[in-house]
Amino acid sequence: MISLIAAAFDDGWAFVRQGYTVYLVRPPYKRSSLVEVSESAALRAVHAHGFTPELRDYRDWAALISFLREKIAESAAARAPRAAEIDAAARLLRRAPPDVVAGYLDRVERELLPSGEHRAAIRLLSALHGLEHVMTDPPLRARAARLLDAAAEAASASMDRRAALLDDEKDLRRKFPRAMEQWGEALPELMRSVRRRGSLLWMGE
Amino acid sequence: MRTITFYSYKGGVGRSLAVANLARYLASFGQRVFAIDLDLEAPGLHYKLASPAEQRSIRGGVVDAICALLQLGAPLSSAEAALSAPSSLRDFVTRVEHATDSGGSIHLMPAGQAPSAAYFRKLAAVSFHDLFYAEGARGVPFFLELTERIKSEYAPDYLLIDARAGLTDLSGVATSLLPDLVICLLANNQESLEGARSALRAIRRTPRLPGRPPVDLLPVLARIPRTLDDSAEQARVESARAFLNEPAEDLADTLEIPELFVLHAEPELELAEALRVGGDIHPDDSPLLRGYLRLFMHMFSGLIEPKLASLVEGAVKGAMDDPDGAQRKLEALTAAFPHPISYRALLQFYRLRQIDTEKALRVAHRYLELSQVSPERSGPPKLS
Numbered sequence: 050m051i052s053l054i055a056a057a058f059d060d061g062w063a064f065v066r067q068g069y070t071v072y073l074v075r076p077p078y079k080r081s082s083l084v085e086v087s088e089s090a091a092l093r094a095v096h097a098h099g100f101t102p103e104l105r106d107y108r109d110w111a112a113l114i115s116f117l118r119e120k121i122a123e124s125a126a127a128r129a130p131r132a133a134e135i136d137a138a139a140r141l142l143r144r145a146p147p148d149v150v151a152g153y154l155d156r157v158e159r160e161l162l163p164s165g166e167h168r169a170a171i172r173l174l175s176a177l178h179g180l181e182h183v184m185t186d187p188p189l190r191a192r193a194a195r196l197l198d199a200a201a202e203a204a205s206a207s208m209d210r211r212a213a214l215l216d217d218e219k220d221l222r223r224k225f226p227r228a229m230e231q232w233g234e235a236l237p238e239l240m241r242s243v244r245r246r247g248s249l250l251w252m253g254e
Numbered sequence: 255m256r257t258i259t260f261y262s263y264k265g266g267v268g269r270s271l272a273v274a275n276l277a278r279y280l281a282s283f284g285q286r287v288f289a290i291d292l293d294l295e296a297p298g299l300h301y302k303l304a305s306p307a308e309q310r311s312i313r314g315g316v317v318d319a320i321c322a323l324l325q326l327g328a329p330l331s332s333a334e335a336a337l338s339a340p341s342s343l344r345d346f347v348t349r350v351e352h353a354t355d356s357g358g359s360i361h362l363m364p365a366g367q368a369p370s371a372a373y374f375r376k377l378a379a380v381s382f383h384d385l386f387y388a389e390g391a392r393g394v395p396f397f398l399e400l401t402e403r404i405k406s407e408y409a410p411d412y413l414l415i416d417a418r419a420g421l422t423d424l425s426g427v428a429t430s431l432l433p434d435l436v437i438c439l440l441a442n443n444q445e446s447l448e449g450a451r452s453a454l455r456a457i458r459r460t461p462r463l464p465g466r467p468p469v470d471l472l473p474v475l476a477r478i479p480r481t482l483d484d485s486a487e488q489a490r491v492e493s494a495r496a497f498l499n500e501p502a503e504d505l506a507d508t509l510e511i512p513e514l515f516v517l518h519a520e521p522e523l524e525l526a527e528a529l530r531v532g533g534d535i536h537p538d539d540s541p542l543l544r545g546y547l548r549l550f551m552h553m554f555s556g557l558i559e560p561k562l563a564s565l566v567e568g569a570v571k572g573a574m575d576d577p578d579g580a581q582r583k584l585e586a587l588t589a590a591f592p593h594p595i596s597y598r599a600l601l602q603f604y605r606l607r608q609i610d611t612e613k614a615l616r617v618a619h620r621y622l623e624l625s626q627v628s629p630e631r632s633g634p635p636k637l638s
Binding site: 084226232244 | 390406426430431453457
């Protein structure tokens with residue numbers, strides 16, 4: 050018996066319990082990507098990482114994964130109209146006057162960014178930023194650029210927070226006991242900095 | 255355990271051969287050595303270090319350990335199985351015999367059963383990008399765990415790493431994550447020097463785990479032809495050293511290489527590579543062996559000198575009763591451990607016994623050659 054405790058259906062990440070052990074599972078649902086976590090990590094995820102609490106039981110892993118895959122598909126389908134709306138807006142904005150463009154920038158600032166829809170915000174801002182009458186209007190261009198930076202930073206921070214769930218100390222201690230004993234909390238921090246840098250050797254900026 | 259990585263920006267400079275020679279050298283001084291081949295795309299350390307019989311006994315290596323410990327590609331069926339790592343490295347490690355009875359030992363963790371098709375299939379299944387940079391990537395803790403396991407299971411005095419050439423993910427592990435010292439072999443040409451300088455600056459720039467000092471760097475000019483006279487060669491060495499030490503755009507990256515050691519080319523090695531340390535070759539007949547000995551002697555003077563002094567003492571102990579026997583022992587000692595201490599003792603013995611001038615001059619020449627140390631510089635890093 051496997052119990053689903055919490056899930057984020059946008060990307061299919063989920064906390065599950067099997068016996069006395071809690072795991073974080075995520076696509077592509079391989080056992081190499083299974084992370085053993087503490088109960089408190091699952092609770093923190095609900096409070097801080099956008100997971101919703103669930104309480105469902107599954108007879109085996111196959112049933113659980115099948116459910117999660119269905120939910121990912123449903124979530125993607127629900128997001129599709131929003132993406133279409135943004136693409137349509139971007140097409141219409143080619144000829145829009147500056148006050149309409151400013152209105153869309155307001156919407157990004159007041160709606161999309163606070164609600165965590167960073168990908169949608171980046172998509173819209175990228176379209177706006179490329180418009181000729183935005184490029185030739187310094188205040189508008191500066192505002193679009195500032196919002197684009199903010200959206201990219203927020204998206205990256207959100208990915209970092211999500212990735213940090215995978216570096217759960219309990220899982221690392223179980224799989225790499227000697228390394229964790231030697232380096233402790235410095236190890237997950239090093240793993241994150243290597244991931245951010247995208248290279249083991251720091252070749253410079 | 256001290257970790258020494260042999261790295262080169264370009265291949266073909268004798269990196270694996272240098273690892274194998276150092277392993278033999280340290281084992282002959284009673285040290286426990288563990289050598290690991292991280293040149294996974296073109297592994298070759300097992301050819302240099304292990305006998306043909308030992309090579310045939312290889313059942314696995316680094317690639318197998320990566321696949322086993324990380325359960326790569328396995329389906330999600332049993333959560334418990336996913337977390338059960340192999341309990342020992344035994345299946346991935348081969349013991350290498352060596353001729354001396356010094357009490358030292360050599361263990362080798364090869365890349366795997368290379369060059370079999372199965373090995374390269376397994377290697378192809380490993381995505382090194384995912385291993386280090388994907389969400390939940392476990393490459394960094396894996397290699398740190400591997401070295402901790404080596405430390406606890408084999409308790410080596412020295413871990414020697416044969417790194418991949420170029421700037422790759424695995425060469426990054428070998429040069430920035432794991433080592434205390436990087437010996438960078440470089441050919442004396444522009445592409446090798448520029449590439450090596452970039453790599454050495456990057457190694458210095460890369461942050462380390464808390465409490466670990468910066469990696470020591472020891473560049474060595476390799477495969478230098480023995481066709482130049484000493485002063486012409488010295489001028490080239492100085493020019494290469496000046497190039498490496500040129501100020502970097504970001505001044506904090508500027509290297510400070512106090513001395514460049516040289517390993518000479520030996521044309522016979524182009525036909526058949528063979529170990530120089532611990533073999534039948536006398537230093538008089540091998541400029542490469544003399545280069546290795548100067549380099550190793552400098553690096554390990556604190557380790558070697560006390561041991562050698564006691565061996566010399568043992569050799570001359572019965573000299574009053576059996577001077578010929580004592581002389582034979584000293585001559586054997588200089589052949590086995592060519593070092594200023596053994597040469598000085600032999601030279602003193604020759605003078606005492608008024609041995610013919612030519613023989614004594616040859617020993618004096620070797621003594622001076624091995625003693626050559628630049629007095630005005632602090633010298634590259636030493637390990638003991």
